[in-house]
Amino acid sequence: MHPQLASDLARLSPLLELTRQRAAAFLDTLPDRPVVPPAPAPGPVPLPEHGAGLQAALEEFGARWEPALSAGAGPRYLGFVTGGATPAALAGDWLTAAADQNSNSSLDGAGQHLERETVDWLRELFGLSGRHRGTFVSGATMSNTVGLAIAREWLGERLGVSVAEDGAAALGRVRVLSGSAHSSVAKALSVLGLGRSALVAVPTLPGREAVDPAALAEALRAADGPCVVVANAGTVNTADFDDLRAIAALRERHDFWLHVDGAFGAFAALSPDHAHLVDGLDLADSVCIDLHKWLNVPYDSAVQFTRRQDLQSTVFRNAAAYLGPLGDDPDLVHLTPENSHRLRALAAWFTLRAYGRDGHREIVERCVAGAQALGRAIEDTEGLRLLAPVRLNVVCFGMDGDPSADRLARLAQELAGEVFFTPTVHAGVPALRAAFSNWRTTAEDVQRIVSALRGAARRY
Ligand SMILES: *Cc1c(COP(=O)(O)O)cnc(C)c1O
Numbered sequence: 001m002h003p004q005l006a007s008d009l010a011r012l013s014p015l016l017e018l019t020r021q022r023a024a025a026f027l028d029t030l031p032d033r034p035v036v037p038p039a040p041a042p043g044p045v046p047l048p049e050h051g052a053g054l055q056a057a058l059e060e061f062g063a064r065w066e067p068a069l070s071a072g073a074g075p076r077y078l079g080f081v082t083g084g085a086t087p088a089a090l091a092g093d094w095l096t097a098a099a100d101q102n103s104n105s106s107l108d109g110a111g112q113h114l115e116r117e118t119v120d121w122l123r124e125l126f127g128l129s130g131r132h133r134g135t136f137v138s139g140a141t142m143s144n145t146v147g148l149a150i151a152r153e154w155l156g157e158r159l160g161v162s163v164a165e166d167g168a169a170a171l172g173r174v175r176v177l178s179g180s181a182h183s184s185v186a187k188a189l190s191v192l193g194l195g196r197s198a199l200v201a202v203p204t205l206p207g208r209e210a211v212d213p214a215a216l217a218e219a220l221r222a223a224d225g226p227c228v229v230v231a232n233a234g235t236v237n238t239a240d241f242d243d244l245r246a247i248a249a250l251r252e253r254h255d256f257w258l259h260v261d262g263a264f265g266a267f268a269a270l271s272p273d274h275a276h277l278v279d280g281l282d283l284a285d286s287v288c289i290d291l292h293k294w295l296n297v298p299y300d301s302a303v304q305f306t307r308r309q310d311l312q313s314t315v316f317r318n319a320a321a322y323l324g325p326l327g328d329d330p331d332l333v334h335l336t337p338e339n340s341h342r343l344r345a346l347a348a349w350f351t352l353r354a355y356g357r358d359g360h361r362e363i364v365e366r367c368v369a370g371a372q373a374l375g376r377a378i379e380d381t382e383g384l385r386l387l388a389p390v391r392l393n394v395v396c397f398g399m400d401g402d403p404s405a406d407r408l409a410r411l412a413q414e415l416a417g418e419v420f421f422t423p424t425v426h427a428g429v430p431a432l433r434a435a436f437s438n439w440r441t442t443a444e445d446v447q448r449i450v451s452a453l454r455g456a457a458r459r460y
Pocket of ligand 1: 138140144182261263264
């Protein structure tokens with residue numbers, strides 16, 4: 001064994017203790033370090049020919065890279081939709097790496113059984129019935145991709161061809177109808193060989209990002225043949241929700257696969273006051289839910305549910321002499337794009353075990369309360385303008401006067417040490433958005449955000 005490896009192995013326990021201390025010290029800075037640091041990233045250094053061991057690596061990381069990392073896991077990072085990591089989720093993630101299981105096959109230990117237990121808990125959390133089966137993937141983009149891959153195979157079934165065998169070209173022109181699809185849907189269609197142009201934008205309700213069900217019915221009539229509908233449960237700009245029940249009812253007259261992108265919006269199911277937003281979720285053929293956002297597990301984690309796991313294994317099955325058979329409950333290696341994968345479910349298992357449904361409901365409700373408070377403060381601030389009602393956890397706002405993208409970007413940049421917003425364009429108007437999805441965010445954080453925003457708005 002290389003002497004440096006041997007010496008690290010001999011000191012493994014104290015070295016992990018040092019690592020723990022560094023992690024804890026970093027976490028202690030989260031409430032107050034610059035949310036997005038102004039310092040540029042350090043320049044590259046050459047590949048080390050001779051290593052100096054873990055302790056030296058820790059020191060160099062702490063000196064060169066750590067100061068340039070954002071407080072993405074902290075309470076005032078409201079950019080994109082970004083969760084943090086609950087204490088239990090973080091512990092679960094550490095133990096995932098420590099155990100380093102390739103939990104994809106029944107030939108190995110119980111890893112995939114732990115994943116199935118976690119999927120069952122998640123299914124219950126989101127109010128899905130036993131007809132849905134689920135798998136862990138690395139994020140909502142991958143969850144949308146897997147859901148749409150199953151949809152693609154379903155289209156083949158409808159048309160009497162096998163996409164898994166003969167390729168997407170066997171389908172001819174495919175239409176994927178959606179009101180305000182997330183950008184990852186177009187990316188998924190590109191990956192799946194259906195093409196970005198397969199995505200057809202269906203008109204939304206007046207002043208909303210939710211699809212107009214009558215317009216969708218019209219588009220389905222015009223499509224004349226089986227298609228795919230991507231319904232949105234929580235759009236990124238304004239957290240708007242399609243009427244899932246009304247959309248599902250269109251299946252009485254039209255032949256389509258219903259995929260629901262509920263990456264963060266599905267968490268409305270946890271709050272009795274907001275669960276109506278996802279009424280009908282169980283009617284979907286496939287569902288995408290991110291976990292590294294509002295479940296507050298570390299990157300990278302999401303879940304994909306479907307009623308047609310048989311089609312899922314048609315797409316993703318992997319035949320080799322040493323792999324387990326498909327059967328009724330296929331090994332995970334036959335269900336997702338990856339072959340090998342980490343015991344990704346463990347972080348979710350830990351946080352659900354540690355805090356339960358009511359702990360996670362409290363996170364969701366506190367985030368919604370934070371968004372509502374920020375929304376009210378913006379309405380009460382001269383110069384700022386709320387661009388959409390706060391339906392859940394996203395606040396979409398702009399400025400009076402000349403709200404140029406440039407002016408908003410300068411405002412956001414000036415604030416980035418204290419609070420991080422991301423720029424967007426809503427209904428043609430440049431805007432900023434604040435998404436509340438971190439378990440650490442408190443009412444005091446919202447106060448800090450409001451004062452910073454009001455101060456900056458006066459100057460811009
Ligand atoms: C974040 C998000 C995605 C993509 O999620 P990743 O985890 O970044 O891949 C897809 N859809 C919606 C609605 C999202 O909010």
